[in-house]
Amino acid sequence: MSATTSGKSESESRSLFLTLVRFRELSIIIFILLLIAIVSINTPAFLTIENFRNILLNISILVIVALGQMMVIITRGIDLSVSSIIGLVAMMVSFTVVAFPTLPPALAIVLGMLLGAILGSFNGMVITVGKVPPIIATLGTLSIYRGMVFMYSGGTWINSFEMPDSYRALAKAAPLGLPNIILFAAIVAVIVYLFLNYTRPGRDIYAVGSNPEAAVVAGIPVQRTIFMVYVISGLLAGLAAVLWASRFESAQTNTALGFELQSVAADVVGGVNIMGGSGTVMGVVLGAFLLGTIENALIMVRISPFWQLAAQGLLILVAVIVDSAIRRRLEQLGGTGDSS
């Protein structure tokens, strides 16, 4: 009961937790290296800086959305509405920049994040105040927000030639050597890392996810924390929306359709526990990188495009099964102490 013993067991469990996490990420890295080794034996073009850059370019948006999704999943929730938020925000921001071609791209980004955060706050309200289970609430807003894209645009879309140059260049320009979109993803990853590990609201996210009852007792504002993660997830989806419209130079009614499950897949492959409580930025980045590498490798070894989705799905399954086997083994090795 004394403060010293509880502090000790906490630090013990934390160090155990840390070694587990380190092992988890190692398994993804090994998987990636194995894949790279196998593919590059027959396909020398695979192991080039150019191709590596290509993979990073392709996963940047996924990383941004999957990091928001991770924070939601850590609190034992899920945000299925991210794809529709991307679709709606991409359409609204694209309409705005077409109407005001002189709008600075930085403002377009801010606008996208603001709209995304508002859409996320609707999710947060329904979940925290209305006590609707997250999977139901965001399943509902998945179809509501997607329907709003149609209502907003009346079925029309924004084409590349309608967009101002500054907006199209936003994602692709490379003033710092790497395309902006990769830098955006890197900055988001660093900020989320610092937020989760070095700030109180960030730590609260883990506390709420690993034991909600204990978090209440410890005086952590559980409802506020849960509300916050949906706002952040919406905000990051809004950022992703602007980058999406800029990168693909269009905003369509079906933009990002199905992306919600891809973001969950990146998290799951990256070792985020779907039951909540654990997940790291490093893991999610590696998970997205693994998915990107798989996709790229399948193209490089010229597997028929019609087989690519099947192979991708199969590899996700394999990664998840292998990962769970490793996790179970680790728990057996480390789980000799108290198992509360």
Place this chain on the structure above:
Amino acid sequence: MSATTPDNVSTTGERNQQLRDFFLRWEWLLVLLILLVIVVNSQLSPYFLNTRNMMRATSDFMEMGLMMLPMVFIIITGNIDLSVASTLAMCASLLGFLHIQGVNIWVAAPAALALGVLAGALNGFLVARVKLPALVVTLGTFAFYRGMAYALLGDQAARGYPPEFTFLGQGTVGAIRLPISAVLFIFFAIIFGLVLHKTAFGRYLYTIGNSEEASRYSGVQVARVKMIIFTLSGFMAALAGIIIAARFGSTRPDVANGMELAVITATVLGGISIFGGSGTIIGPILALLLIGLMRFGMGLVNVQGQVQSIAIGLLLIFSILLPNIARQVSRRGIQLSRNTAVAAVVFIAAAGFFIWFFLWTRTLILAQ
């Protein structure tokens, strides 16, 4: 601890009673909504109360219904199956693939059913034996099975099914032209209902949903039950795939894209708790009818399919939100602290800004 035990027993008894009352009321609410939709729609469109139109519209929802029945079982145990629409597509694509290869359609159809059983069994194996979360497993097979559909058919569509096969999807029975698929749905709904509410297996589903641990200790073979329900889900998805292929007269690998979420929506709207352990078979059937009538009515007054889904999404959220809010208010009254007032003002301001911006920027482009 011991002092509170008798108290607990009485409250759980009470809660069960309340729960039963609630669900009784829930289904009545669905019936009321259905009546409301019928009255409103028959005022809006003279074509609504036409049985022939209605029967034709019915067949649009029967594939969903066939997949919804096992989904009820799965969600009652506290699991979920995201792969149903992909399984449907894979099985329909196998059917189409075999047909293109010249295989007799009455050989291809059982093969498609067998593939569905296999697909469901793989889900069941990974959930029940490997003990992975159902959400993760079926998310993986969601991509894998859909991918197999593309692998089988590529970018072509399978067509030219013989008329005695398309009759399965397009044919009708009796004077009111009840679609064959509706007959199938009614048949399976009765069977699933009887199994759920009249057999030990049905009771196991509820006990697993309430506490997997407790049911394991009381001798329920949890893994076997899970294996069975996921396999059943695969079988029903394959059946739905055959019906949909027969109805369209062709198969494309992207068939039923996104239908898994529609199936889950109908199930949950029907009062099956997403946490498992409660619900009846009647609720989801009523919910399916409600969704079908709403979409049919909105279609008649020319509301786009995608805009219709706004109404379905709102219905899903408010069906759970409103009872929750009512319960909170009746329990504690409305507490207006300074913080909640500030939060409410900020929230209303944000929502107002969003709506204004939505309407304003829309007119900027569309007015051109």
